[in-house]
Amino acid sequence: xxxAKPHLVLITGASSGIGLDLAKAYAARGWSVALLARxxxxxAQAAALCRRAGGDRQSxxxxxxxxxxxxxxxxxxxxxxxxxxxxxxxxxxxxIVQSLPFMEQSDEEFDAIMNTNLLGSRRLARAWLxxxxxxxxxxxxxxxxxxxxxxxYGYSGYSASKFALLGMAGALRQELHxxxxxxxxxxxxxxxxxxxxxxxxxxxxxARLIKDLGGTLRVDTVTRATLRGLRRQRxxxxxxxxxxxxxxxxxxxxxxxxxxMQGVVDWAKRRA
Numbered sequence: 654x655x656x657a658k659p660h661l662v663l664i665t666g667a668s669s670g671i672g673l674d675l676a677k678a679y680a681a682r683g684w685s686v687a688l689l690a691r692x693x694x695x696x697a698q699a700a701a702l703c704r705r706a707g708g709d710r711q712s713x714x715x716x717x718x719x720x721x722x723x724x725x726x727x728x729x730x731x732x733x734x735x736x737x738x739x740x741x742x743x744x745x746x747x748x749i750v751q752s753l754p755f756m757e758q759s760d761e762e763f764d765a766i767m768n769t770n771l772l773g774s775r776r777l778a779r780a781w782l783x784x785x786x787x788x789x790x791x792x793x794x795x796x797x798x799x800x801x802x803x804x805x806y807g808y809s810g811y812s813a814s815k816f817a818l819l820g821m822a823g824a825l826r827q828e829l830h831x832x833x834x835x836x837x838x839x840x841x842x843x844x845x846x847x848x849x850x851x852x853x854x855x856x857x858x859x860a861r862l863i864k865d866l867g868g869t870l871r872v873d874t875v876t877r878a879t880l881r882g883l884r885r886q887r888x889x890x891x892x893x894x895x896x897x898x899x900x901x902x903x904x905x906x907x908x909x910x911x912x913x914m915q916g917v918v919d920w921a922k923r924r925a
Contacts, residue, residue, distance in 0.1 A: 658796060659711050663687040663740040664732065664748035664778060665720055668695040671796065671839075673702070674876045675744055680707035686714070687733050687740065690747070712737050720747045720773030725866055730780045739784045739791075742883070743836075744794040745774040748814075750848055755809045756803075760819030763810045770814035775821065785834055787890035792835040795822045799842040799867075799896050803903050806918050807860035826888060828902060835886050839879055842896040843869045871920040885914040 666672035668690035676686050680703040688703065690696045693715075700715040707713055714736055718729045733740075735858045748770045751762060774795055785791030800808050801815030817839055826836035843849055843864055856864075875892045882890030891897045903910040 660741040661685045662742040664744045666687045672746035677706045685712040743793045752807045790833045794837040859921045862921040
């Protein structure tokens with residue numbers, strides 16, 4: 654039996670949804686896990702699930718932290734480092750979603766989405782990169798969305814944050830290419846998570862009809878695709894055949910795709 658210390662993965666947004674499922678998957682594969690999320694009670698429950706999935710040699714620790722708070726990020730880095738060391742892998746999954754027409758979304762609501770989805774991920778990456786670079790290896794996975802590749806109706810704020818995340822990650826990938834740090838971006842379509850369940854209470858009928866056409870993935874489907882993509886060091890990870898097909902159609906035939914999407918929007922407006 655090897656005495657090598659298990660690799661460490663740090664996951665934000667780890668108390669539910671994609672973040673929690675990935676945390677359990679890595680724990681089951683023998684990794685140590687640092688779980689970060691806002692809600693201490695849900696985070697403690699998530700850590701317990703990971704401990705049941707893992708083994709005795711692993712370190713499974715929970716850190717209640719708000720990625721919107723730069724000072725909290727600085728404190729958590731020192732705490733994780735002292736308790737568990739430097740992560741081999743960062744999965745930056747903390748995020749919020751809101752479906753509102755452009756003119757109905759307040760400045761405060763838009764700023765909140767950008768602060769969590771974009772700046773929160775940047776703060777974590779910026780905090781840990783110096784230690785990863787000093788060690789000469791590591792991997793960072795930013796969790797974006799299919800809405801970060803294709804702009805959907807009713808998601809101007811959310812889509813802006815996810816497009817920005819993809820652009821930041823792409824530039825960072827070029828900067829770090831020769832320094833041993835891998836960069837990936839996970840871009841799932843709608844996934845059956847608690848966040849999406851909450852969103853369904855307020856989503857506009859038009860946006861709901863359009864999203865129903867795209868379908869909803871199970872969270873374990875996203876987890877399997879993510880594990881495979883990260884293992885292969887892929888930059889862009891798009892789970893689901895329908896999502897990948899949509900992305901490639903939009904990329905190869907942008908004019909045709911835009912006309913088709915506008916037709917779908919107009920149809921949904923009539924139905925709604």
